Amino acid sequence: MAAAGETRQDGRVTALTRRERLRAELERDAKSVARRIAAEEGVEGLTLAAVAREVGVTPPALYRYFTGRAGLVRAVYDDVTAEFMDIVTQAVQRQDPDDISAQLHAATRAVLDWSLANKVEFDLLMGAGFPKVAASDDDIPMVIARELGGLFGRRFAQLWREGRLTFPADEDIDPALVPQLRTYRETVGLEFPIGVVFLMIICWRQIYGLLCMAVYGHHQFAFDNPLPLFEHMMDDLLGFLGLTRSPNLRVP
């Protein structure tokens, strides 16, 4: 947290004015209420009117803070994204800095746990809610792909540098896939051969499938607890990368 001050355009650092403080408070409150309502009722049940009621203003007042309902959803989206990345990052930092296996395992587990505890938010960030938010205005779609891809990518980079990965040579990859892998690599900012990028995507495809199964609950009638499938998958993926399950994995 930064100190309660802000650099003005003239360079002075001033204490927040009363108005600025109130504005920041209301914005924070509104977003927090919106987040809670969305989690409880689903994003489609999130209404400006309900948020206005709870924060004690009339609905039109919120237009001074967000560009309508879409803007409110977008604000929630941004907040949730930050929280999500924070939690995954923390899970990684909780591991031994040299234990890539534990880092990958913990990161993936953190993604799963957060997604299960925040299903509506998962849908917003990585599911069907995403295209709607993304379609909103600008080009902010791939923030998750970029940040989460970057986080996993740094671990893959380290494995690659240490020569611990077996990956296909460029010539052995489906030519139709090569430009796609290159685009992904450039966008996420990875710096290793596309064969390694390929490994990443194959892993992500499996992780993402398990996440969606668990969150959307299609098979919940049988797989009520997703952890057994998850741990089997992790063993599988770590083995795929030439790693083994770390004995020092730290999960909260």
Add this chain to the structure above:
Amino acid sequence: MAAAGETRQDGRVTALTRRERLRAELERDAKSVARRIAAEEGVEGLTLAAVAREVGVTPPALYRYFTGRAGLVRAVYDDVTAEFMDIVTQAVQRQDPDDISAQLHAATRAVLDWSLANKVEFDLLMGAGFPKVAASDDDIPMVIARELGGLFGRRFAQLWREGRLTFPADEDIDPALVPQLRTYRETVGLEFPIGVVFLMIICWRQIYGLLCMAVYGHHQFAFDNPLPLFEHMMDDLLGFLGLTRSPNLRVP
């Protein structure tokens, strides 16, 4: 299609009465309009009022046909489910009856193609829309898991009967997973060892991940065309099952 007649409670087979015919027509029209609007605007953009406008009645009239908006969505859900299963079944029947590899490949490809062509409907059947619809009233959640699982399951059953599958023995499966696999097997009505059920679930997890990636479009900035990843996955999964890509695969 049955002839335009119907068996009454007294056993007589009568031609449809005028009222019944009109009712059937309006219901068909309303569902078709609803399906189109949902596909165009998303399920959240599907309104009773819009449907009523297009079919030429006032909104309350639709309450004679559906139990409110939720009932309309549910009706669309049921229709879409039937259409989906129909298309996948047809894709299988287009293959050589003895070529399991082609059947599995074609079925999976049909699922992908349909899902991409019907993203909103996919979300309804197998994504975030599903819990909402499922939560509606009764126990109709696992119709897709049951029917699609059954379709794939019959192919796995045949492979198993022919002794072509390598699968883990019950003792080699994570004990936490065993009861889950049993429940799944009973619910879907499969009749082979849970080790084979395990293979199915592992395959489905991967297929589902690819589907969600393609439909929700998180990585569309790079993987605009999902077919290269799909074909690689199919080679992988078929290999996993001890099969090879069929040279006689027939896709439309």
Add this chain to the structure above:
DNA sequence: ATAAAAGAGTGAATACTATTAACCATGTGT
């Protein structure tokens, strides 16, 4: 054939929602 019953639609009413516009009070800075 006629009367009763059932069904399908309408219109009105209630209660939500978003969004815009005009307006007012107050905090901020000169």
Add this chain to the structure above:
DNA sequence: ACACATGGTTAATAGTATTCACTCTTTTAT
């Protein structure tokens, strides 16, 4: 102290779902 920017209000418009009472038509039973 004054001018202005800001943040809120109320009012109005328009769209939504849903329920209820009522009417007209079709079907069914006597």
